[in-house]
Amino acid sequence: MQDIRTIGIPRGLLFYQYGVLWQRFLEELGYQVEVSAPTDRAIFDAGEAASVDEVCLASKTYMGHVAALLDGGRCDAIFVPSYDSADVRAGFCTKYQSLPDLVAATFADRMPQLITMRVSKANDRKQAKADFLELGRRLGAAPRRVAHAYKVAQRAQDAADAAAAAAQQETLHLLDKYRKVAASDPTGAEQPPLAILLVAHPYIAHDPYIAGDILAAIERLGGTVIFADQTDHAAAFKRSFDFSDTLPWLINRQLAGAITMLHQQVDGIVLLSAFPCGPDSMFDDAIMRNVQGVPILNLMIDAQSGSAGVETRLESFIDILRFQGKGAYLHG
Numbered sequence: 236m237q238d239i240r241t242i243g244i245p246r247g248l249l250f251y252q253y254g255v256l257w258q259r260f261l262e263e264l265g266y267q268v269e270v271s272a273p274t275d276r277a278i279f280d281a282g283e284a285a286s287v288d289e290v291c292l293a294s295k296t297y298m299g300h301v302a303a304l305l306d307g308g309r310c311d312a313i314f315v316p317s318y319d320s321a322d323v324r325a326g327f328c329t330k331y332q333s334l335p336d337l338v339a340a341t342f343a344d345r346m347p348q349l350i351t352m353r354v355s356k357a358n359d360r361k362q363a364k365a366d367f368l369e370l371g372r373r374l375g376a377a378p379r380r381v382a383h384a385y386k387v388a389q390r391a392q393d394a395a396d397a398a399a400a401a402a403q404q405e406t407l408h409l410l411d412k413y414r415k416v417a418a419s420d421p422t423g424a425e426q427p428p429l430a431i432l433l434v435a436h437p438y439i440a441h442d443p444y445i446a447g448d449i450l451a452a453i454e455r456l457g458g459t460v461i462f463a464d465q466t467d468h469a470a471a472f473k474r475s476f477d478f479s480d481t482l483p484w485l486i487n488r489q490l491a492g493a494i495t496m497l498h499q500q501v502d503g504i505v506l507l508s509a510f511p512c513g514p515d516s517m518f519d520d521a522i523m524r525n526v527q528g529v530p531i532l533n534l535m536i537d538a539q540s541g542s543a544g545v546e547t548r549l550e551s552f553i554d555i556l557r558f559q560g561k562g563a564y565l566h567g
């Protein structure tokens with residue numbers, strides 16, 4: 236490889252799941268890392284222009300982040316890993332698998348260098364470590380340094396995941412407390428808070444351009460968002476087998492497990508997907524059919540409409556939750 240000092244990481248897709256690990260690993264090997272800025276209109280438009288119509292909104296957005304890094308001109312290489320489905324119960328959408336090829340083909344005339352790697356079993360720590368050690372070797376780092384870099388990076392990712400899960404637990408605990416306060420108010424003036432479980436791939440749920448308006452609308456309408464993807468990943472994965480033995484995608488499994496663990500602690504569930512998402516079209520349908528006892532709103536956002544019209548649907552949904560909270564549907 237030519238002399239590489241600065242490596243760009245596009246802030247899209249699995250960056251929201253493994254970004255801490257990637258960034259820290261490369262930094263520990265001595266590289267400067269530049270992560271593209273959070274998605275905005277310009278990034279999104281660039282991604283759309285670079286993509287064919289048929290790919291999903293999340294994949295288009297990712298291409299916009301690659302373009303932004305290339306436009307910045309500061310990166311000697313772009314890091315685009317491939318996560319595949321060697322584990323048939325913890326695999327990934329084909330977009331993640333083909334991403335290096337897709338990026339290389341899309342930006343063939345302007346790509347400085349592409350640093351890629353194959354993570355064959357993301358849920359298998361031993362195999363994932365071997366995959367990162369192999370990347371470090373290809374980058375020319377000494378084996379001891381690579382092993383240390385991986386250890387530090389994986390610890391940082393684990394700490395970030397644990398902090399997110401702890402914050403989620405704290406929010407649920409506070410909501411429970413407020414509910415009790417509201418229930419004990421003899422005047423009935425206290426409005427109990429509404430906990431909304433947002434079920435979405437992390438690069439949808441936490442991308443400010445894609446989901447920002449939706450999160451803001453929920454909060455404005457008096458709901459508190461609980462992110463399904465911030466549930467303890469290992470526990471959620473395990474619980475997902477109560478929901479399905481055969482679901483093939485790791486992230487959808489983590490989301491299914493989170494629903495199984497949390498549905499009795501929330502007032503409603505919002506399923507949020509990017510158009511056209513193959514895994515979610517099957518997953519969302521299975522959730523709508525099989526999860527009982529809690530109202531579910533299924534939202535799909537696409538490049539044309541964005542979140543337009545979503546607010547009205549959220550308003551109706553939250554009205555229904557409040558109505559139900561007063562027992563209105565129990566005595567019909």
Ligand code: SF4
Pocket residue numbers: 291292293294328329330331436509511512513514515
């Ligand atoms: S899982 Fe869905 S939203 Fe995510 S990359 Fe695949 S098709 Fe796109």
